[in-house]
Amino acid sequence: MKSGAILILIFWIVIIGCNGSKTSDTKSNFPKKDLVLPEAYDTLTKKQGNKAYLKFVKKQYDFGTIKKEKFPQIAINYEFTNTGEIPLIIYKADITCNCLSAEIPKRPINPNERDTIKVFVNTTGQRGALYKTIYIKSNASNDIESIQIKGFVK
Incomplete structure (x- = not known):
C-alpha cells in the first residue's frame, strides 16, 4: 500500500514538474543578441x-x-x-x-x-x-x- 502511494506521488511530481518547465525553458534559451525574427519579415512580405x-x-x-x-x-x-x-x-x-x-x-x-x-x-x-x-x-x-x-x- 505504501509503495503504491509513493509511486502515485512521484508520478504527480513528474507531471507537475514537466508542465511548469515548458514556458521557462523557451524564454531562457532565446538568443538575446542580434535577434532576427523571420516571422516579422514574413508577415511584412505578405501584407x-x-x-x-x-x-x-x-x-x-x-x-x-x-x-x-x-x-x-x-x-x-x-x-x-x-x-x-x-x-x-x-x-x-x-x-x-x-x-x-x-x-x-x-x-x-x-x-x-x-x-x-x-x-x-x-x-x-x-x-x-x-x-x-x-x-x-x-x-x-x-x-x-x-x-x-x-x-x-x-
Whole structure:
C-alpha cells in the first residue's frame, strides 16, 4: 500500500514538474543578441506583397582536378545579391555530405546589397569525381535555391 502511494506521488511530481518547465525553458534559451525574427519579415512580405530575391553571381563551381594531399580543404565563396524589395534572411544551408560545411550570413541582407555564402569541402576522404549540392533556404520568393560544387579528386 505504501509503495503504491509513493509511486502515485512521484508520478504527480513528474507531471507537475514537466508542465511548469515548458514556458521557462523557451524564454531562457532565446538568443538575446542580434535577434532576427523571420516571422516579422514574413508577415511584412505578405501584407505588402513585396519579396526578397536571392540572386547568385555563379551557382556552380568547378575546381577541376586536384590532389587531396595538396588541397585537403577547399574554400569557395558564392556571391549573391538581394535583388528584392525587402531584407533577405537566409535561414539555413542544407548540405548533402559530411565532407561539406557552410557559413551563411547571420544578419538580414538589405535590398541591392551583396554578401557571400562560404562553403568548405574536405577532400581527405574523397577520391574520384565529386559533385555536391547545397540547398539554401530563405525568406525570398525563390525560397529554396541550390548551389553546386564539382571536380575530380586524385
